[in-house]
Amino acid sequence: MRRRFGIRTLATYGLLAAGSIVVAFPLLLAVSYSLMTESQIATFPPPVVPVGATLDNFASVLATIPIGRYLLNSFVVSTAVVVGQLVTASLAAYAFSFLVFRGRTLLFFLFLSTLMIPWEATIIPNYITIRAIGWLDTYQGLAVPFMATAFGTFLLRQAFLQIPRELWDSARIDGASSLRFFLSMVVPLSRPALGTVAIYGFLSTYNQYFWPLLITNETLMRTTQVGIAQLRFEETLRWGLVMAGVVMVATPTLALLVLGQRQLIRGLTAGAVKG
Amino acid sequence: MTRWTSRDVRSLMVGLAYLLPSLVLFAAFVFIPLGRTAYLSLFNTRSTGAITTFAGLDHYLELLTSPTFHQGILATALFVIYTVPLSIALGLVLAAMLNQRLRGINVFRTMMASTIAVSAAVGALIWLLMFNPSLGLLNYLLSRVGIPGPDWLIQPATAIVAVSITTIWLSLGTNIIVLLAGLQGVPEEIYEAARLDGARGVRMFRQITVPMVSPSLFFLLVVDTIAVLQTFTQIHLLTRGGPVDATRVLVYGIYLDAFQNFQFGFASAQAVVLFVLVMTLTVIQFRFVERRVHYQ
Numbered sequence: 001m002r003r004r005f006g007i008r009t010l011a012t013y014g015l016l017a018a019g020s021i022v023v024a025f026p027l028l029l030a031v032s033y034s035l036m037t038e039s040q041i042a043t044f045p046p047p048v049v050p051v052g053a054t055l056d057n058f059a060s061v062l063a064t065i066p067i068g069r070y071l072l073n074s075f076v077v078s079t080a081v082v083v084g085q086l087v088t089a090s091l092a093a094y095a096f097s098f099l100v101f102r103g104r105t106l107l108f109f110l111f112l113s114t115l116m117i118p119w120e121a122t123i124i125p126n127y128i129t130i131r132a133i134g135w136l137d138t139y140q141g142l143a144v145p146f147m148a149t150a151f152g153t154f155l156l157r158q159a160f161l162q163i164p165r166e167l168w169d170s171a172r173i174d175g176a177s178s179l180r181f182f183l184s185m186v187v188p189l190s191r192p193a194l195g196t197v198a199i200y201g202f203l204s205t206y207n208q209y210f211w212p213l214l215i216t217n218e219t220l221m222r223t224t225q226v227g228i229a230q231l232r233f234e235e236t237l238r239w240g241l242v243m244a245g246v247v248m249v250a251t252p253t254l255a256l257l258v259l260g261q262r263q264l265i266r267g268l269t270a271g272a273v274k275g
Numbered sequence: 276m277t278r279w280t281s282r283d284v285r286s287l288m289v290g291l292a293y294l295l296p297s298l299v300l301f302a303a304f305v306f307i308p309l310g311r312t313a314y315l316s317l318f319n320t321r322s323t324g325a326i327t328t329f330a331g332l333d334h335y336l337e338l339l340t341s342p343t344f345h346q347g348i349l350a351t352a353l354f355v356i357y358t359v360p361l362s363i364a365l366g367l368v369l370a371a372m373l374n375q376r377l378r379g380i381n382v383f384r385t386m387m388a389s390t391i392a393v394s395a396a397v398g399a400l401i402w403l404l405m406f407n408p409s410l411g412l413l414n415y416l417l418s419r420v421g422i423p424g425p426d427w428l429i430q431p432a433t434a435i436v437a438v439s440i441t442t443i444w445l446s447l448g449t450n451i452i453v454l455l456a457g458l459q460g461v462p463e464e465i466y467e468a469a470r471l472d473g474a475r476g477v478r479m480f481r482q483i484t485v486p487m488v489s490p491s492l493f494f495l496l497v498v499d500t501i502a503v504l505q506t507f508t509q510i511h512l513l514t515r516g517g518p519v520d521a522t523r524v525l526v527y528g529i530y531l532d533a534f535q536n537f538q539f540g541f542a543s544a545q546a547v548v549l550f551v552l553v554m555t556l557t558v559i560q561f562r563f564v565e566r567r568v569h570y571q
Contacts, residue, residue, distance in 0.1 A: 012377065019387065020382075020383045020387050026401045026402065029405075029412070033404070046412045046415050087296065091294070091297070092297045094293055100286065101286040101289065102279070103290075104290060107294060111301070114306075116553055116557035118553045120546065120549060121309065121312060122309050123529070123546070124324075125312055126308050127533075128324045128539075144304075145300075145304040146304075147300055150301075203391075206394070207394030209508040209511070225394055228396065229396050232512060243401070243404070245400075246401060249394070249396075250393060253394065254389065257389065257392035258385060264391060268453055
């Protein structure tokens with residue numbers, strides 16, 4: 001009996017390991033190729049494991065494109081979006097959960113209605129606007145349009161509704177203003193939900209491609225995604241170089257996945273359960 | 276409608292003060308632009324985007340007759356059909372595998388969910404290498420099992436498949452996590468009862484697991500379809516809409532007509548079509564969720 005159990009467990013682990021490797025295979029392959037020389041990449045059959053790993057490709061990336069600057073740009077823009085979203089969404093969620101006023105439901109539906117408007121359907125006028133106010137090739141052009149979030153507002157509202165009403169009542173009796181209650185009670189008590197919104201905002205901004213492609217022309221204003229894609233359009237396509245670029249750009253987000261997995265999962269499943 | 280007292284007005288003002296930052300941004304970058312898209316779709320423009328003459332419904336009539344647009348709709352439909360069902364089915368199988376209490380299961384969960392954090396640009400560049408006919412691993416593996424690999428991105432029929440494979444991989448992480456959460460919400464007693472009735476393996480999966488996670492499946496069906504309708508990056512990096520418009524999906528058509536051909540009016544008409552499609556899907560989903568909650 002015990003032995004059979006052991007075999008079954010072993011088989012389960014084997015299956016899980018096989019599945020994980022298949023799913024993560026393209027990523028593992030990118031890492032592997034980033035360590036190969038161009039001549040090894042060109043051998044047949046296509047190699048999977050590097051022979052005598054080299055970091056030359058990473059040095060070439062640094063020499064070919066200003067990747068440090070791209071990373072800086074992406075971090076500045078993504079951080080700005082996160083801060084903006086946390087401020088706008090928590091203020092709005094507070095109004096939708098603690099304050100009582102006429103038209104609240106209607107305004108909440110107005111927020112939700114933004115979820116059915118795809119960014120691509122508004123991209124032409126937005127591009128024209130950003131160009132007209134001179135925000136092409138600027139951080140504000142990359143960040144400001146994304147600083148409000150209906151999804152984040154919705155998520156934070158759910159979290160705020162969990163806060164006991166009695167806290168609010170006693171704070172009001174003590175004469176605290178509604179803004180004071182928001183800053184001293186609601187925000188500290190909702191840190192996990194704020195973390196979810198932050199991770200989401202960061203990931204989705206950092207991984208953007210279409211918008212930064214449209215509104216940046218200067219090399220030094222490009223973000224990471226647009227920057228590495230540039231390697232694909234070099235005259236001679238050097239795969240080791242491209243994969244090294246891919247690894248450098250994907251590492252921060254993969255690190256974020258490992259560190260913030262719980263927050264990410266909460267965000268995804270909130271959407272699934274509540275629609 | 277009851278009358279507004281001064282207290283009503285005051286509390287509304289306080290509420291609006293908190294909503295103001297979001298409302299300003301939504302107005303500036305969502306609502307007004309949507310209106311301007313609809314407005315632009317009725318006009319001809321200069322290459323700068325400045326309006327020249329009134330076009331009425333001409334752009335929409337042109338969409339009805341344009342072979343390029345028809346091809347675009349066909350490509351979009353194929354893209355959805357190739358991508359969404361497979362991505363959800365694969366996600367469900369992998370999520371079921373991950374739904375076990377085992378030591379170290381989190382390592383496997385993180386690995387399988389890893390594509391959540393992978394950007395479309397990164398995914399597209401990696402798959403660009405995989406699809407490479409001479410250097411790529413995909414055709415080598417196919418040749419090992421006796422299938423001559425196609426020149427993926429050069430032939431119209433396989434180019435849309437290649438873009439779909441890339442997209443399936445990119446969406447797998449999200450699908451796995453959502454379905455895993457759905458599976459974890461199924462009470463253990465239901466499985467116990469089914470096991471007592473003799474259900475095992477595939478039968479258990481089909482008759483218990485799938486129906487129990489049907490809300491998550493439906494959610495993903497809508498959300499993944501909307502995401503596929505909005506796909507741009509993979510197309511831009513893998514095929515640029517070609518060969519012969521085989522991958523010129525709706526969003527890519529908007530990009531080409533607006534930012535390469537500078538026909539902002541005509542492109543805006545396509546953007547309106549995109550909006551109507553996404554809105555319809557979202558409304559269907561809201562309706563469904565409302566009903567489900569209602570009967571629970």
